[in-house]
Amino acid sequence: MPAYDFRCNDCGELFTVRCSISEKENVTCPTCGGKNLTQRLTGFMVMGKSSSNGEGAMASGSSCSGKSCSGCAGC
Numbered sequence: 001m002p003a004y005d006f007r008c009n010d011c012g013e014l015f016t017v018r019c020s021i022s023e024k025e026n027v028t029c030p031t032c033g034g035k036n037l038t039q040r041l042t043g044f045m046v047m048g049k050s051s052s053n054g055e056g057a058m059a060s061g062s063s064c065s066g067k068s069c070s071g072c073a074g075c
């Protein structure tokens, strides 16, 4: 089950909630009960770093199908 980091805009509380994507719409602040929350994208940033490395590897590979080409150092 994914974990989501939120910051409460009312009291500034930082907290993490483990819930489904549909349930996170109903998350409230554990300190003040407020629903004025900002989702913090800490988890997604980590995923973005790893995926960007993967995209770079895939991009260099996909630019050349293994056939002779002028723009590929591997051919």
Ligand SMILES: [Zn+2]
Binding pocket: 008, 009, 010, 011, 012, 013, 029, 030, 031, 032, 033, 034
């Ligand atoms: Zn709060």
